[in-house]
Amino acid sequence: MEGCWLLVLGALLLFLPPFLLLGAFGALRFRLKIISYCALCLLFSALAVPVCLLKRGGRSADNMSVVRAFGRLMKYVYGVRFEVKGLENFNIEGPCVVISNHQSVLDMMGLFEILPDRCVQIAKKELLYAGPSGLVAYLAGVVYINRKRTSDAKSIMAEVAQTMLKENLKVWVYPEGTRNNSGDLLPFKKGAFHLAIQAQVPVVPVVYASYHTFYNQARNLFTSGKVKVEVLPRVETEGLTGENVSELTEKCYTMMRKTFFQLSNKAYETHGSVLAAQ
Ligand SMILES: CCCCCCCC/C=C\CCCCCCCC(=O)SCCNC(=O)CCNC(=O)[C@H](O)C(C)(C)COP(=O)(O)OP(=O)(O)OC[C@H]1O[C@@H](n2cnc3c(N)ncnc32)[C@H](O)[C@@H]1OP(=O)(O)O
Ligand SMILES: CCCCCCCCCCCCCC(=O)OC[C@@H](O)COP(=O)(O)O
Helix, strand or coil: HHHHHHHHHHHHHHHHHHHHHHHHHHHHHHHHHHHHHHHHHHHHHHHHHHHHHCCCCCCCCCHHHHHHHHHHHHHHCEEEEEECCCCCHHCHHHHHHEEEECCCCHHHHHHHHHCCCEEEEEEEEHHHHHHEEEEEHHHCCCCHHHHHHHHHHHHHHHHHHHHHHCCCCCEECCCCCCCCCCCCCCCCHHHHHHHHHHCCCCCCEECCCCCCCEHHHHHHCCCEEEEEEEEEECCCCCCCCHHHHHHHHHHHHHHHHHHHHHCCCCCCCCCCCCCCCC
């Protein structure tokens, strides 16, 4: 009897290390893949910098099409495919504020997949120091803000409201304000909506389905996969004032959250109760 237990113990001791190793290997493989993704971003950015400089000599929103062309190559390397609906909702004469959910650094693929012409993003200022990627984003007109200094961020956004009208720019904001891979949307910050109302331009919401089937940081999962994307109809802001910011934020949030659950094949949950997804 005792020999039997010893045998079981022996077998466990024999098989456990490879399993542990396999677990560690999964984590390592995931890390390496993310590092390779960032390295590729840096490499493509480094290639795009001279093209931007030669074409336009400095910072210009027109350079974004150069970055977009390089950015669109990334999906072939990682086997990520996009199924896009509603692209015609980008057909807007003049400026608008585009808002979308932000799950991970992988969003750069989905961003460049559908990015309209003359559209610049709002980014955290830390990205300016990401070597060639920070530089190329600067050359392509990305607006950097310091999230820790709300008053500075607000005054930069107020300037953006002027610039987008003067220079006919679309501005892409991630209203969650940070990456979020939780399988739900974070509450929205209000900057994007102040911006749209100040400039009196429409908001165009874009929703990317949850990456959970092929990418999950907690489970060290990063394989090839398909992402459904939907560009929703514009939300007008003409005639709205500062008093309507919260209402506009809420409206866009609810619309995008419903779409997010639908695209991700999940039952729609209001915070508290559960409703069936349409
Ligand atoms: C070459 C190939 C491949 C290579 C790829 C590499 C190259 C890439 C190149 C190019 C692509 C670049 C892509 C970059 C992507 C980057 C993504 C990011 O970095 S995401 C993080 C940064 N973005 C944000 O954070 C924006 C969203 N945040 C906001 O809009 C916030 O509202 C913000 C920062 C302006 C303020 O944040 P608060 O934390 O203080 O939050 P609140 O609750 O919104 O505001 C507090 C109070 O201030 C008022 N407020 C906000 N904005 C206002 C304004 N403009 N005017 C007046 N009041 C305002 C609000 O109404 C609120 O007041 P009441 O609670 O309503 O009383
Ligand atoms: C000097 C080397 C650093 C390595 C840099 C890797 C270069 C990749 C640059 C791709 C741009 C990624 C955009 C992005 O996804 O940024 C994250 C922010 O939105 C939100 O930040 P956070 O969640 O609040 O930390």
